[in-house]
Amino acid sequence: xxxxxxxxxxxxxxxxxxxxxxxxxxxxHHGTQHHLLADLSHIWAGWLAEEQAPLDSILRYTRQGLQxxxxxxxxxxxxxITKQQYVKARLFNGLLTQQVAVLLDYYxxxxxxxxxxxxxxxxxxxxxxxxxxISLKSNAEDRRYTAELAQSTQQQALRxxxxxxxxxxxxxxxxxxxxxxxxxxSILLAEALQGRQxxxxxxxxxxxxxQQETLQAxxxxxxxxxxxxxxxxxxxxxxxxxxxxxxxxxTLREGMRENHPQYAELLHQNSTLELQTIQQNVxxxxxxxxxxxxxxxxxxxxxxxxxxxxxxxxxxSRSELQNHISRxxxxxxxxxxxxxxxxxxxxxxxxxxxxxxxxxxxxxxLSAIEDLIIVPDYTLGYLPFALLLVQPAAPxxxxxxxxxLLQHYTIRYSYSTQLLxxxxxxxxxxxxxxxxxxxxxxxxxxxALFAQRSPRQRKMRRNIAPLPFALEEIKLLEQLYPSGHFxxxxxxxxxxxxxxLATCDLLHFAVHGITSTQHPSLxxxxxxxxxxxxxxNFLYAYEIARMKLDARLVVLSxxxxxxxxxxxxxxxxxxxxxxxxxxxxxxxxxxxxxxDYATASLMQHFYKALQEGHxxxxxxxxxxxxxxxxxxxxxxxHPAYWAAFVVI
Numbered sequence: 305x306x307x308x309x310x311x312x313x314x315x316x317x318x319x320x321x322x323x324x325x326x327x328x329x330x331x332x333h334h335g336t337q338h339h340l341l342a343d344l345s346h347i348w349a350g351w352l353a354e355e356q357a358p359l360d361s362i363l364r365y366t367r368q369g370l371q372x373x374x375x376x377x378x379x380x381x382x383x384x385i386t387k388q389q390y391v392k393a394r395l396f397n398g399l400l401t402q403q404v405a406v407l408l409d410y411y412x413x414x415x416x417x418x419x420x421x422x423x424x425x426x427x428x429x430x431x432x433x434x435x436x437x438i439s440l441k442s443n444a445e446d447r448r449y450t451a452e453l454a455q456s457t458q459q460q461a462l463r464x465x466x467x468x469x470x471x472x473x474x475x476x477x478x479x480x481x482x483x484x485x486x487x488x489x490s491i492l493l494a495e496a497l498q499g500r501q502x503x504x505x506x507x508x509x510x511x512x513x514x515q516q517e518t519l520q521a522x523x524x525x526x527x528x529x530x531x532x533x534x535x536x537x538x539x540x541x542x543x544x545x546x547x548x549x550x551x552x553x554x555t556l557r558e559g560m561r562e563n564h565p566q567y568a569e570l571l572h573q574n575s576t577l578e579l580q581t582i583q584q585n586v587x588x589x590x591x592x593x594x595x596x597x598x599x600x601x602x603x604x605x606x607x608x609x610x611x612x613x614x615x616x617x618x619x620x621s622r623s624e625l626q627n628h629i630s631r632x633x634x635x636x637x638x639x640x641x642x643x644x645x646x647x648x649x650x651x652x653x654x655x656x657x658x659x660x661x662x663x664x665x666x667x668x669x670l671s672a673i674e675d676l677i678i679v680p681d682y683t684l685g686y687l688p689f690a691l692l693l694v695q696p697a698a699p700x701x702x703x704x705x706x707x708x709l710l711q712h713y714t715i716r717y718s719y720s721t722q723l724l725x726x727x728x729x730x731x732x733x734x735x736x737x738x739x740x741x742x743x744x745x746x747x748x749x750x751x752a753l754f755a756q757r758s759p760r761q762r763k764m765r766r767n768i769a770p771l772p773f774a775l776e777e778i779k780l781l782e783q784l785y786p787s788g789h790f791x792x793x794x795x796x797x798x799x800x801x802x803x804x805l806a807t808c809d810l811l812h813f814a815v816h817g818i819t820s821t822q823h824p825s826l827x828x829x830x831x832x833x834x835x836x837x838x839x840x841n842f843l844y845a846y847e848i849a850r851m852k853l854d855a856r857l858v859v860l861s862x863x864x865x866x867x868x869x870x871x872x873x874x875x876x877x878x879x880x881x882x883x884x885x886x887x888x889x890x891x892x893x894x895x896x897x898x899x900d901y902a903t904a905s906l907m908q909h910f911y912k913a914l915q916e917g918h919x920x921x922x923x924x925x926x927x928x929x930x931x932x933x934x935x936x937x938x939x940x941x942h943p944a945y946w947a948a949f950v951v952i
Contacts (some may be wrong), residue, residue, distance in 0.1 A: 308347075316351050323348055336377050339392045345369030346399055349406070359410045366406070369399045385429045393437045394453055400430040401456040408463050423464055430457045458484050459599045466604065469615050478613045479579040482606055482721065485597045486577055489681065489720035508564050512556070517850070519553040524846050531823050533758035577722055583610055586724045590674040594666065595721055598622055598682035607666045609673065620661055622682060628654040629683045632691070637896045639944040645701070651943070652697040652706075659692040659709065675714045675921065679721055688895055689715050690928065691947040704932045704941035711929065716921035716951040719881065739788035740808035741781050742796040743774040744815035745832045754833060757840060764818060768830060773900040774814035777861060780908045781812065784915060796832040798839040805851070811858045812907075817879060817894075825849075827879050829860070845878075849885035857920055858883045859892040859910075861903055880952050890920050894948040902945035906931050921951040 307326055311319035323344065330341050349365040370381060373396045375389040383389075390396050404423045411419040434454040465481040526546045560567055587593060593608040603620040606613065635651025662684075667673075678689055690710040697706050709715070718724050746768050754762045778792050789808070791800050796815070805811070813829055820826040825846040833841050860879060880893040892910070909927035918926060928946045935941050 311351060316355050319351070337372055337374065339373060339395060341372040342369040342392065342395055342399065345372065346395065346402060349399075349402060353402075353406050353409065359406065362406050363403060366399050366403045370396065373399075382429070385432055388436050390433075393433055397430055397433045397437075397453065397457065400426050400433065401460050404430065404460040404464070408460065408467065411467065420464065420467065423460075427457065427461050427464060431461070454487060455599075458487055458597070462597060462599075462604045466615055466617050475579060475613065478606070478615055479577070481604070481615050482579055482582075482595065482608075483577055485595050485604070485606060485679075485681075486720055486722050489679070489722075508560060508567055512560060516553065516556055516560070519549060519556065521850055523549045523553060524850060528825060528844060528846050531826055532760055577725065579608065579613055581725060582608060582721060583613070586721075587677075588675070590672060591677060592667075592670055592673045592675070593677045593679065593721065593724075594663075595679035596662075596681045596684055598625060598684065603681075605662070605666060607670070609670065614666070614669070616666060618661060626683055628658050629687050632658065633686060633896065636691075636942075636944040636947065639942055645699070648701060648942075649699055652693060652699075655691055656693040656696045658687070659694055663689075663692065663709070673713070675716070677724070678715060678717045679719070680717065685717075686895060688943075688947045688950055690925075690950075691943040701938070703938060703943070704935070708943075710925065710932075710947075714922050714925040718952065719884070723884070737785075737787075737810070738808050739781060739785040739810040739812060740801075740804050741778050741785075741788060741790050741812040742801060742815060742831065743778040743790075743792040744771065744796045744830060745793045746770050746816065746830075756835065756837065757833075761840060761842060764830065765833065768816045771814065771816065771900045773904040774861070777812075777814045777900075777904045777907050780904065781911060784911050785810075794832060794834065797834045797836065798831050798841045798843055799834075799836055801831065801843070802839075805853060805855075808855050809857075811853075811855045811888075812861065813859065814861045814900075814903075814907075817860060819878070824878070827882075829879065845882040848879065848882035851886040853883070853886045853888050855888050857890045857892070858888050859907070860894065861898075861907055884952075891952050892920065892924060892949055893952060895950060896944075896948050898948045899940075899945055902931075902935075902940055903949075905935070906946060906949065924949060924951050 307319050307322035310322055326344055327341065330338060330344065334340065345365045345368045349362050349369070352362045352365065367381075370390075371377060373390045373392055374381070374384045375391070376384065379389060403426045407419045407423040407426070410416075411423070431454075434457055437453065461484040462481060465477050465484065468477045469481070523546065526542060526549060530542060530546070582593065587608065587610050589610050591609070593606075595606045595608075597604045597606075598620070599622070601621050603618040603625070605616045605618055607616065631650050631654040635647050635654070639647060676689070678684075680687070690708060692709045693707060694709060694712065695707040746765075747770055754765050757765070775792055778790050781788065782790055788810075789804055791797075791804070816830040818828055818830060820828075825844065827845045829843040831841040831843060860883075878893070880891045883891050906927050909930040910923050913923035913926040914920065916923075928949075931946050932941050935945075939945075
């Protein structure tokens, strides 16, 4: 504490005396191997780097810190990392990435190639530490949380690849940059899809697969019911059931890994994502992939086309992005309730600023590109790129003729590039064209109707309003799909839905959606209440995720179905993501609460374009453009009424 106080008031040179005293005390009481010594070295090396001290002195302190965390003080650092003979993985990795950061900083000053080589060595060790930490976690959510610790590793890895690419290094460095970006996206989703594929390719008997699915469903129900209705008795027995079921599930999985080696191999197979694979197997000549990685102080963008690839460093910090994206979302979500002229101006200024910062230079370098595939990171997942303004807009309240990005490109999104490179059997072709559509009814609000539901569910039911134009959506779809199956009013229940799911090719929900940022698995689609004792008519995200759907498209014409809590290492946890877990390759979802009148009109244009043979993303783009052309009331041309829906 004294060292830090002196450093603040008198500088690093004066603090050095206190640093030596602190080190002497620690050596006396703890010896050479202790995490407090490592922490002291970490702090001191950081201060020396800020003072631009000689590189050797800085690296000496970081190495001392690393040695203090080894189980054997005399061990070789490389061997100790390989054998995982160290403690305090978070601090250990912090020292490794600190070493990398210092080397890269000094490379920019001295241009010594040896610094880059040494930085790569420490990065390899850092990634090994991260992988080891993840492998120790048996629970998938714990593995995602551990992946949050890799943020500093990823940032330094991208810094290194950017410097190497700037030196005209081979394309392999761009592939490495892509892999680093992917390490921060959809870890659990990719694991789930890989695990599902491993089950069916490794010869495990169907009986064991069914047993695992039953145990997992039981555990999911127990955990979610604890959140939905925590005070229902008997709570003690429920906790016992959770522990027992979790143990039985882990025992079953361990037995499957031991008795079916191919399953274990497929389950933990690390697939390296090659840039050339994406260019040849995923992208068409008219498409460009834009993958973002947002760090604390800067943002990296990888732009890939069929023939080219470019890694760019954008001077955009997380806080800057958060500020402008919040302004955009505020402009579309509070459009009807706040001072409109001020809100509109803020929306337009930030929409153009974001276009300039995120897209203007990268897109200006491309030609003959019509479709953009966006892989967002951090709060970019909350931003509909279609409303970004290519040209600044005048303050007049005219919306339809503005130069939106929508008018230039078709846009769709993906949670990760890895998910785009899926096996052919998941890129579902049109099957039978059969549509299943639902329009919920929400007129009844009496407590008697909801008596058997949890207090949380009753409260949500009381707070939702009828959707008069949802039924209009269904009527329009009946004209376009005369052979479809339609559930509206009293028929739009959870039980009826589940009976019809197996045979549908297209699935459309014109219902209320709720988002739980505290517990994303409790986000839900709210269906018509019918006092069913088996189904509660809340189709929760966790229920959707464990379904086996054969539909190629799900349209969620509901509120905030693409919105959710952002989790490091996974992305935005939304209802849309749950449908991907269930095997649906494409969803149309909303990023904020939508006006049901405007939605009904937009959906009519969308399905007409879909029937004309357009791809999903193109059909939605055409629908939005048609909405802007034909809407009679100028206010309904505001982005609040058409930009919420995106294709994932």
